Amino acid sequence: MKKRITLADVASAAGVSLMTVSRAINNKPGVGEDMRLAIVKLAEELGYQPNQIARSLATNFTTxxxxxxxxxxxxxxxxxxxxxxxxxxxxxxxxxxxxxxxxxxxxxxxxxxxxxxxxxxxxxxxxxxxxxxxxxxxxxxxxxxxxxxxxxxxxxxxxxxxxxDRRGAHRAIKYFREQGRQHIAYIDGPATSLSAKRRLEGYQSALEEAGIGFEPDLVECCAPDTEGGRIATASLIARAPKIDAIYCFNDLVAVGAIQMVRESGKKVPEDIAIIGVDDIPLATIIRPQITTLHVNLxxxxxxxxxxxxxxxxxxxxxxxxxxxxxxxxxxxx
Amino acid sequence: MKKRITLADVASAAGVSLMTVSRAINNKPGVGEDMRLAIVKLAEELGYQPNQIARSLATNFTTxxxxxxxxxxxxxxxxxxxxxxxxxxxxxxxxxxxxxxxxxxxxxxxxxxxxxxxxxxxxxxxxxxxxxxxxxxxxxxxxxxxxxxxxxxxxxxxxxxxxxDRRGAHRAIKYFREQGRQHIAYIDGPATSLSAKRRLEGYQSALEEAGIGFEPDLVECCAPDTEGGRIATASLIARAPKIDAIYCFNDLVAVGAIQMVRESGKKVPEDIAIIGVDDIPLATIIRPQITTLHVNLxxxxxxxxxxxxxxxxxxxxxxxxxxxxxxxxxxxx
DNA sequence: CTGCCCGACGTTAGCGCTAACTTATTGTAT
DNA sequence: ATACAATAAGTTAGCGCTAACGTCGGGCAG
Known part of the structure; x- marks a missing residue:
């Protein structure tokens, strides 16, 4: 491990004081322009790299x-x-x-x-x-x-x-409505999740705004993964066979939903349309590609x-x- | 922003010297056990948290x-x-x-x-x-x-x-051979990649060891994603219709390969078996689930x-x- | 020519901590 | 009782840097 070169080393090599070197390197006023250039050049030649720890201790900033x-x-x-x-x-x-x-x-x-x-x-x-x-x-x-x-x-x-999330859910439901969907279900995530709560609110408010009542039967909670989506979709279909659209907590849930809808003999999106959230890479890999809410993270x-x-x-x-x-x-x- | 409490604060509150507090807090010898406990307790009450920057400057270690x-x-x-x-x-x-x-x-x-x-x-x-x-x-x-x-x-x-990677490729090829596969292709990643090079070496050496010659025709390079896998598989099938197994640079490539094999009217794994690398989550989501080389990253x-x-x-x-x-x-x- | 200001540089002190040395206190073998 | 450890403290110096103030000389107005 090589020895560290300090400001003092540069200063003595340049034949000036510590502070002059410090000022030169930090582009602070109080050094002549020619002197500054000479010092910066010398520092570079010597391979000087400021010790951020010492600097932090002195300035109370750490970058x-x-x-x-x-x-x-x-x-x-x-x-x-x-x-x-x-x-x-x-x-x-x-x-x-x-x-x-x-x-x-x-x-x-x-x-x-x-x-x-x-x-x-x-x-x-x-x-x-x-x-x-x-x-x-x-x-x-x-x-x-x-x-x-x-x-x-x-x-x-x-x-x-x-x-x-509220607005996102709102947008998804509105899109379903524009397509003439009548029975829109929602597969929510874990009850503890803040986003889950907000999305549910958006779902409800959009339904009310559209003049359709909110039916608790059309909402199902699940683990936020593919398996959760499968299970939730299965029970939704069993409970409410008329549903023609599902808004999913995220894309993994949507994948599970798509798989289960198909296994029940229906088609995506003809019989049941599906919208996810997150736009993960998988959304464009599987068929049908998933319609989803995207945010640029x-x-x-x-x-x-x-x-x-x-x-x-x-x-x-x-x-x-x-x-x-x-x-x-x-x-x- | 609250004022920081320093060692000196604790020391004067305890009526002892700086070093005694330092030793007590760092569990170093040179303090009586009862004193140490009293100081540690006091420090906690005062909400003292050591300043790691100062410590680093003094010790030359930063954790x-x-x-x-x-x-x-x-x-x-x-x-x-x-x-x-x-x-x-x-x-x-x-x-x-x-x-x-x-x-x-x-x-x-x-x-x-x-x-x-x-x-x-x-x-x-x-x-x-x-x-x-x-x-x-x-x-x-x-x-x-x-x-x-x-x-x-x-x-x-x-x-x-x-x-x-050599050993991994070796293992995959050996598995193909044990299943009686005769014409084993390899879809490699970008030529600049170190792992791509090593996997190719493993592929070659395994083939030679198995007594099958290495055929350059059965190797294709591609971008390490699904689309790359599709393209490479298409040209492999066109060039060498007899292939019955493909070892893929990674799982995404394997997904593309599976899709393309199916689109060409063949079955996975009956007609063409496929092995990927990485064991990404997708490997268990899509059907057929991907056989792959796993490392615990x-x-x-x-x-x-x-x-x-x-x-x-x-x-x-x-x-x-x-x-x-x-x-x-x-x-x- | 005097006084004054300003820019270029030097000096001092201190950030909060620890290493290393010094001093006081106790116990123990002789 | 004396000597000598060992242990428990305190004191000093310094890690590498910058803020803040001090010094010096030259330019310019009067």
């Missing part, structure tokens, strides 16, 4: 942010993480990635750890922490962006970004990081951002 | 490692990242996640940045850096684990972890992190680790 997700393996968060990292890179920030595994204790431990490392800001996805704990966190981190979680009252230097990640930087720099803009899903029409509806 | 991947969105790297993060968390380490986007310049910039932040070690996945640059990196980072990349000569405090991630910690602590164990893929037999072969 580092924390990104906390339940599971970076989930494509939803992977896409967001990629977006965050992309714009972080452009701004010379680094990100600490932490998984919580949906475990509040681990989440809390992660936040403590990030705090100890002095991150300039925090992007918190689908936090499972109770509201009071969140407020404590807001008060100690300089800036926080909350993704997929709502806040009762707006908080200074905390900004929320949410997908507008990578874009959300970029937006989150940009917003966070705004807050860090004091230019706190909005307080709650809503992202609208786009209906991508393919073959299943 | 932080860098994880560099081409794209954290790719499930391959996402799984590895999850494994790395899991064991990092258990050891109270944090990870800096960086994407390179397959861009060597960005990769180099990322490494510089990580170095400036003083990471204790580095896990580098599928590096695109030339060998010479890698050697320079080895000399400045205290510890490096290289995933999916081979090294000509062993290097101190650098350890490689690779999937044994999360396990690789955990292994990488554990190994890295070993190197950091000076207990450098192995130098090159090979992971053997397991053939998961399902329906497509």
């Amino acid at each position: 580092t942010v924390g990104l906390v997700v339940p599971d970076n393996t989930n494509p939803f968060f992977a896409q967001i993480a990629r977006g965050v990292e992309d714009t972080a890179y452009k701004q010379n920030y680094n990100i600490f990635l932490v998984n919580t595994g949906e475990n509040p204790a681990r989440e809390q431990a992660a936040l403590d750890s990030l705090w100890q490392k002095g991150v300039d800001g925090l992007i918190l996805c689908s936090s499972r922490l109770p509201g009071e704990s969140l407020e404590i966190e807001f008060s100690r981190f300089p800036a926080v962006v909350l993704i997929n979680r709502e806040l009762k009252d707006p908080v200074a230097h905390a900004i929320t970004i949410n997908v507008d 990578r874009h959300i990640g970029r937006l989150a990081m940009r917003t966070l930087l705004d807050v860090i720099e004091g230019g706190s803009s909005a307080t709650a951002i809503q992202i609208e899903p786009v209906l991508v029409v393919r073959e299943s509806a | 932080t490692v860098g994880l560099v991947v081409p794209d954290n969105t790719n499930p391959f790297f996402a799984q590895i990242a999850r494994g790395v993060e899991d064991t990092a968390y258990k050891q109270n380490y944090n990870i800096f996640l960086v994407n390179t986007g397959e861009n060597p310049a960005r990769e180099q910039a990322a490494l510089d940045s990580l170095w400036q932040k003083g990471v204790d070690g580095l896990i580098l996945c599928s590096s695109r850096l030339p060998g010479e640059s890698l050697e320079i990196e080895f000399s400045r980072f205290p510890a490096v684990v290289l995933i999916n990349r081979e090294l000509k000569d062993p290097v101190a405090h650098a350890i490689t972890i690779n999937v044994d 999360r396990h690789i991630g955990r292994l990488a992190m554990r190994t890295l910690l070993d190197v950091i602590e000076g207990g450098s164990s192995a130098t090159a680790i090979q992971i053997e893929p397991v053939l998961v037999v399902r329906e497509s072969a």
Whole structure:
């Protein structure tokens, strides 16, 4: 392991003081232009790289942010993480990635750890922490962006970004109606899920708006995967044979629904139309290709990081951002 | 933003010196047991959290490692990242996640940045850096684990972890042979890919070992996705109608192959058997379910992190680790 | 020619912590 | 009782950097 070259090394090699080198390298005023060029050149030749740790200790800034997700393996968060990292890179920030595994204790431990490392800001996805704990966190981190979680009252230097699930559900149902569908079912996700709740609301309000009553019989909860979709679809068909459209919690559920509809002898989309949510790669691989609600998650990640930087720099803009899903029409509806 | 509580605060509150508190909190000898307990309790009450930056500056350790991947969105790297993060968390380490986007310049910039932040070690996945640059990196980072990349000569405090693609390909071909398949084709990935090269070698050697000659006509390169698999399969079937088995670069290619085989009026696996690589979730969703080579990537991630910690602590164990893929037999072969 | 301001550079102190040394206190063998 | 460990503390210095202030000289108005 090579020895580190410090500012002092560069300074003595250049025959000037520490501060002159510091100023030259950080492009701060107080150095002559020719001197600055000479120093920068020398520093490069010597292979000087600033010690960010020392710099952080002196300035109280780390050019580092924390990104906390339940599971970076989930494509939803992977896409967001990629977006965050992309714009972080452009701004010379680094990100600490932490998984919580949906475990509040681990989440809390992660936040403590990030705090100890002095991150300039925090992007918190689908936090499972109770509201009071969140407020404590807001008060100690300089800036926080909350993704997929709502806040009762707006908080200074905390900004929320949410997908507008209600509106998305609304759009899907409206599309079904435009196609003349009469009996629209909804396969919801786990009852604990925030998005599940919001989508159900959108489903209900769209039905009421369309003048069709909401029938609890046409709603079924399930595990958010293919198998869950199969089971839920089977019981829906058994219970309400007239249904001619199903709005699904996500694309995996939609795949299960498609499989089960076919196994029951009906056709997609002729007899029963299906709309999913997420637009995962699989949506275009299977036949029929899935009509689905798409959100640009990578874009959300970029937006989150940009917003966070705004807050860090004091230019706190909005307080709650809503992202609208786009209906991508393919073959299943 | 609340004021930070420092060691000095705790010390004066306890009426002892800085060092006594430091020793108490870090479980170092030189403090009486009762005193230690009292200090730890007091520190907790005051909400003291050590400033890792100051600690790092003093000790030259950061309990932080860098994880560099081409794209954290790719499930391959996402799984590895999850494994790395899991064991990092258990050891109270944090990870800096960086994407390179397959861009060597960005990769180099990322490494510089990580170095400036003083990471204790580095896990580098599928590096695109030339060998010479890698050697320079080895000399400045205290510890490096290289995933999916081979090294000509062993290097101190650098350890490689690779999937044994040759052996995997070998296993797949052997399985085909055991089933009596005679004309085994191979759809390879991009020529630039290291794994593609290794799998091709395994394919060739297995054929030779089986006493069947290697026919260049039975190998086709393609983009590593479903569409690529479709195209490659179409031209394989046109060129060599006798083929009765296809080994595919990955599962997505296998999906394309299955689709195209069927469209050409043949059956999977009766007429043509198909084996993929990776065992992605899709492999069990589509019908027929894909027979594929599985590696536990999360396990690789955990292994990488554990190994890295070993190197950091000076207990450098192995130098090159090979992971053997397991053939998961399902329906497509 | 004097005074004053401003830009270019140097010096000092301190961020919060720990390594390494020094000092006080106790116990134990002689 | 004396000497000498061992243990429990305190003190000092410094990690590499930057904020803040200090110094010096030259340009320019009066």
